[in-house]
Amino acid sequence: MRLTNTIRKKIWLCVNVAFAGFIVATGFALYSNDQLKIHLIHIRDLDFCQAMRSNELLNQFVVQKNLYKDSFLFGQPEAADKANGLSPKILASIKEIIATSRIRPNLPPDRNEALLALEENYRAYSGQAMALYPVLARGDDPDGHVAALQQLAGSQNGIRNDLEYFAGFYRESFRRNVTTLMDMTSRNNRLLTGFFIGLLVFMSLVVNWAAKRTLINPLAQIKEAVRAFGRGQRRFPALEVMDEGDDIGELGAAIITMTKDLVNTTVSKAYVESILHNMNDSLIVTSGDFLIRNVNRATLDLLGYHQEELVGRHISMVLVEFPGTASGSGSADALDFAAHLCRNAEKSFRTRDGREIPVLLSTSRLQDGESATQGLVYVAKDITERKIAERKLEQMALYDFLTGLPNRLTFHDRLQHTLKQANRENHQAGLMFVDLDRFKAINDTLGHASGDALLKAVAKSLSGCVRGGDTVARIGGDEFAVILDHLNQPRDAVNTARRILAAFTEPVTHEGKEIFASASIGIAIYPLDAQSAEDLLKNADIAMYQAKQDGGNGYCLFSSEIRTISM
Amino acid sequence: MVLLPNRLVLIFLLLLPATVAAADFAVVVNKENQVATLDRDEVKKIFLGRKTFWTDGQSIDLVLQADGEVHRDFVRAILHKSPRQFEMYWKLALFSGTGIPPKQQPGDQAVKAAVAANPKMIGYIDIRQLDATVKKIELK
Numbered sequence: 015m016r017l018t019n020t021i022r023k024k025i026w027l028c029v030n031v032a033f034a035g036f037i038v039a040t041g042f043a044l045y046s047n048d049q050l051k052i053h054l055i056h057i058r059d060l061d062f063c064q065a066m067r068s069n070e071l072l073n074q075f076v077v078q079k080n081l082y083k084d085s086f087l088f089g090q091p092e093a094a095d096k097a098n099g100l101s102p103k104i105l106a107s108i109k110e111i112i113a114t115s116r117i118r119p120n121l122p123p124d125r126n127e128a129l130l131a132l133e134e135n136y137r138a139y140s141g142q143a144m145a146l147y148p149v150l151a152r153g154d155d156p157d158g159h160v161a162a163l164q165q166l167a168g169s170q171n172g173i174r175n176d177l178e179y180f181a182g183f184y185r186e187s188f189r190r191n192v193t194t195l196m197d198m199t200s201r202n203n204r205l206l207t208g209f210f211i212g213l214l215v216f217m218s219l220v221v222n223w224a225a226k227r228t229l230i231n232p233l234a235q236i237k238e239a240v241r242a243f244g245r246g247q248r249r250f251p252a253l254e255v256m257d258e259g260d261d262i263g264e265l266g267a268a269i270i271t272m273t274k275d276l277v278n279t280t281v282s283k284a285y286v287e288s289i290l291h292n293m294n295d296s297l298i299v300t301s302g303d304f305l306i307r308n309v310n311r312a313t314l315d316l317l318g319y320h321q322e323e324l325v326g327r328h329i330s331m332v333l334v335e336f337p338g339t340a341s342g343s344g345s346a347d348a349l350d351f352a353a354h355l356c357r358n359a360e361k362s363f364r365t366r367d368g369r370e371i372p373v374l375l376s377t378s379r380l381q382d383g384e385s386a387t388q389g390l391v392y393v394a395k396d397i398t399e400r401k402i403a404e405r406k407l408e409q410m411a412l413y414d415f416l417t418g419l420p421n422r423l424t425f426h427d428r429l430q431h432t433l434k435q436a437n438r439e440n441h442q443a444g445l446m447f448v449d450l451d452r453f454k455a456i457n458d459t460l461g462h463a464s465g466d467a468l469l470k471a472v473a474k475s476l477s478g479c480v481r482g483g484d485t486v487a488r489i490g491g492d493e494f495a496v497i498l499d500h501l502n503q504p505r506d507a508v509n510t511a512r513r514i515l516a517a518f519t520e521p522v523t524h525e526g527k528e529i530f531a532s533a534s535i536g537i538a539i540y541p542l543d544a545q546s547a548e549d550l551l552k553n554a555d556i557a558m559y560q561a562k563q564d565g566g567n568g569y570c571l572f573s574s575e576i577r578t579i580s581m
Numbered sequence: 582m583v584l585l586p587n588r589l590v591l592i593f594l595l596l597l598p599a600t601v602a603a604a605d606f607a608v609v610v611n612k613e614n615q616v617a618t619l620d621r622d623e624v625k626k627i628f629l630g631r632k633t634f635w636t637d638g639q640s641i642d643l644v645l646q647a648d649g650e651v652h653r654d655f656v657r658a659i660l661h662k663s664p665r666q667f668e669m670y671w672k673l674a675l676f677s678g679t680g681i682p683p684k685q686q687p688g689d690q691a692v693k694a695a696v697a698a699n700p701k702m703i704g705y706i707d708i709r710q711l712d713a714t715v716k717k718i719e720l721k
Contacts, residue, residue, distance in 0.1 A: 086676045087669055156672070160681055167678025 021261045024228045028221045035217035039210050046202045050195065057191050064114055065188040068181040071107040074100060075177050079170060082143060085151035094148040101140040108133045111180070132176045139169040232262040236269060243273055295395050296363070296373070299380060302388030304329045304336075316396055318366035329392070334362040334370055354390055355379070363394060372401050414488040416466055417473035425487035425495055429547050432485070432497050433540055444498035444507035445550050447536040447558040448476065448514065451566035453492035460529060467524040468531055475517040479510060495554075504539045504571065511535045511569035518567070532567035534558055543572045605654045607708040609693070609715035611700040618719040624659050627703060629670065630680040635701065643683035644695045644704040651689065655705045 081097035084090055112129045143166055150156055156163060239250040250273070253266035290297055296313035300306050306324050314321060317332055330336035337353045355377050362370040373394035380389035409415075412424045420428065429445065436443040450456075450472065457465040469492065476486045476494055485497040496514075498507050514535060521528035536558025544550035553572040561570035608624055610616060615637065619627075626632035633641050646652040648664055656667045671682035686692045689710040696704045697714040704715075711717055 083673070083676055087672055156675060157682075160675065163675050164678055164681070167676060171678060 019257075019260045021229070024224070024261075027228070028224055031220050031224065032217055035213050039213050042209055043206060046206060050199060050202070053191070053195050053198065057188065057195065060114060060117065061184070061188040061191045064111060064184040065181075067107060067111050067114070068177070068184040071104060071111065072174075072177040072181045074104050074107060075174060078104065079174070082147045085147055086156075089151055089153060091148055091151040094151040098144045098148065101144060104136065105133070105140070108136060128176070129180070132173065132180070135169060135176070136173055139166065139173055142166055143170075229262070232256060232260075232266065236262070236266055239266070239269055243269075248273060248277055295393050298324075298329065298332070298392040298394070300329050300390050300392070304390070306332075307389065313394075316365070316371065316394075317363060323366075329390075332363050333375075333392070334364050360397070361394070372397050414473075417470055417488050419473050419477070419494070420485060420487040422487070422489040425485070425489050425497070426547070428485045428487070429497055429550075432499050433547055433550070435499070436540060442501040442504070442542065443540045444496075444501045444504070444510075445538050445540070445554045446496040446498065446507065446511060446514075446569075447554045448472075448494040448496065448533050449535075449558055449562065450492040451532045451534055451562070453531070456529060456531065460524075460527065464524045464527065464529060468522050468529055471522040472518075472531070472533075475520075476514060479513045479517055501539065504537075504542065507537050507539060508569065508571060511537060515567065515569065534561040534564075534566045535569035536561055536572065537569060538572040605708060606651050606658070606705050607711050608659075608703065608705050608718040608720060609696050609711070610703050610718055611696055612714070612716045613700045614716060616718065617716075618721055620721050621659060624718075624720065625661075628660060628683075630674065630683075639701045642699055642702040644692055644702055645683050645685045646689070646692055646705065647685050647687045649688070651705065651707045 078097045078100040081093045081100070085092075085094035085097065108129070112126065112133065115126055115129055142162065146159060146162055146166060150159065150163075235252045235256075239247075239253050242250065250266075250270060253270050256263035256266040258264060258267050290310045293310055293312055296316050297308075297310040298306055298313055299308040306327050306329060309319075309321060309324050313319075313324075317324075319332075324332070357376050359375050361373055361375040363373050364370055374397050375392060375394045377390050377392050380391050409418075412421060413419060414421045432443050450468070453465065453468075456468060469488070472494065473486065473488065476496065480486060480496055480498070483499045485499075487495045487497075489495050496510070498510060501507055515533065518532050521530045523529075536554045536556065538544060538550050538554035538557055540550050543553045557570040557572035561568050564570065608619070614635070616635065623632060627641055628643060628645075630643070635641055646655075653664050656662050656664050660667060662670070671680070674680035675682050684695070686695055686704070689706040692704040692706050693710070693712070693714050696702045703718075706715070
């Protein structure tokens with residue numbers, strides 16, 4: 015149906031159908047009015063004229079007859095003359111009626127014959143009357159004309175009856191035709207009303223049908239298809255059968271194309287959610303004023319919250335070092351976001367039970383489709399394990415793995431630090447070297463495990479013998495060093511050495527065996543014994559060596575004599 | 582109630598001349614006619630042409646007298662008309678074809694002769710001229 019392939023044509027079709035109905039209705043109204051007009055013209059030109067003329071004729075005849083009667087009864091010849099004068103007029107009237115009657119085709123033919131007979135009768139009557147009545151009026155004895163008078167009276171009555179008949183007939187005919195016309199008018203009214211209503215109903219049905227078929231149904235199918243698309247349907251057989259030459263069919267085809275394109279180029283919400291759900295990293299999406307909008311499962315697992323506990327809350331509830339106002343007063347503008355943007359920054363999240371979890375946090379501005387919705391996306395990786403590993407590495411680098419004491423490297427650091435501080439604050443610092451006596455023998459006889467246990471015990475007791483600010487370090491296999499900060503006098507260092515030696519009197523128990531150990535301690539005091547860390551170390555070592563030379567299990571305070579001896 | 586006797590007297594006086602005049606003429610028919618009496622009304626109808634048949638089915642022929650005392654009395658007493666009115670009546674009947682005016686006879690003798698000659702005829706004469714050639718109808 016090429017007639018209705020565009021919406022414009024469809025609408026015009028409906029309009030034209032309605033218009034055609036209007037034209038037909040108007041035509042009927044005009045036709046019926048025209049018929050009425052024709053009838054009215056007939057009535058005006060024929061029926062009304064005939065009625066008037068026949069009545070006039072009757073009157074003329076009666077006037078003539080009365081004039082004859084007067085002339086006869088009272089002997090008035092002038093009345094008879096006057097009556098005679100009326101005859102041609104009456105004849106002319108009869109002729110007019112006959113002529114008009116002939117125009118009218120629907121009159122029975124015998125009516126015309128009757129009119130012609132009337133004309134003949136009147137002509138005869140009139141001839142006799144014109145001859146007789148004037149004579150009688152002038153005094154002639156009527157007795158001689160009784161037969162003629164009788165005949166005249168007879169034809170007079172006959173003519174009068176005829177005239178009355180015609181007058182009545184034409185009057186009645188006029189009335190009847192007018193009545194007929196009135197009936198016809200009211201019948202026309204009814205017919206036209208019925209016709210118009212019928213036409214209106216028919217046109218309404220046709221327009222409705224056309225609109226439904228060409229516009230409403232296809233549009234409804236498209237509407238259904240779009241709804242079904244929203245529900246996830248991807249195939250629309252109703253649209254595929256549509257005529258593509260049609261505007262609405264094109265729309266249907268466009269929707270099919272669009273759905274195919276959409277399927278090919280976009281990912282579904284479920285798809286995205288599935289990805290987010292299965293992500294190992296935490297993902298938090300906030301609004302422009304830092305209220306949490308979305309979190310993924312990893313976040314909930316990490317923090318121990320339920321989703322509903324987080325959504326709508328401020329980000330500072332989980333982010334420990336939230337920059338800016340923690341209360342989140344008002345929404346941040348684009349400039350404020352800059353402070354929140356970061357890439358692989360080490361931050362901490364606070365869990366539901368108050369622990370802090372180190373995370374590697376990246377934030378970015380949220381791009382929500384084409385709308386410029388403000389918001390931030392937080393992606394955080396839990397780096398607890400890495401932090402532990404890092405700490406372990408650090409421990410291994412700086413501390414002795416067996417005893418947990420600072421190793422040689424750390425020891426040197428601390429020593430430098432302590433000396434600088436002592437120098438700055440102008441007080442003394444002490445350095446002790448503690449070396450276990452006969453450790454090699456213990457190791458060889460009791461085994462490395464016992465040696466290690468011994469070393470651990472020594473480290474522990476050393477740590478117990480010093481003040482909080484002092485440092486105990488393991489700087490060799492069986493060598494320990496103690497940095498004594500803030501010495502008031504060298505004597506304090508000696509006291510510490512004695513405490514240490516006293517601690518060695520208690521045996522160390524390992525696997526049921528008691529191990530007895532002793533130590534040799536060398537002491538050097540800064541700045542009395544040396545001006546640099548190297549010298550201090552060397553001198554403490556010399557003192558320790560001296561203590562060993564003295565038989566072990568004792569201490570030796572460095573002095574220049576010892577140095578000389580050792581040299 | 583003085584009014585009532587006065588009015589009766591007046592009516593009586595009005596009726597008096599008519600009864601006197603009625604005595605001046607006689608309605609006559611042929612001797613063969615069986616009819617002996619007629620109502621005044623019937624006589625009136627006959628002379629106005631409205632009753633045209635005798636009881637035995639014969640048609641009634643009328644005869645009038647020429648204008649005279651008897652004629653005037655008859656027309657006045659029976660028809661309650663003037664002779665002129667009576668003449669116009671018959672002329673109009675002649676004009677309109679409803680009847681033919683009756684024959685007029687010049688006097689009582691001519692009327693008697695006409696009545697005696699025609700068994701269907703009826704006429705009127707001066708009562709003093711009544712004789713055996715005709716039969717007088719008693720008026721009721």
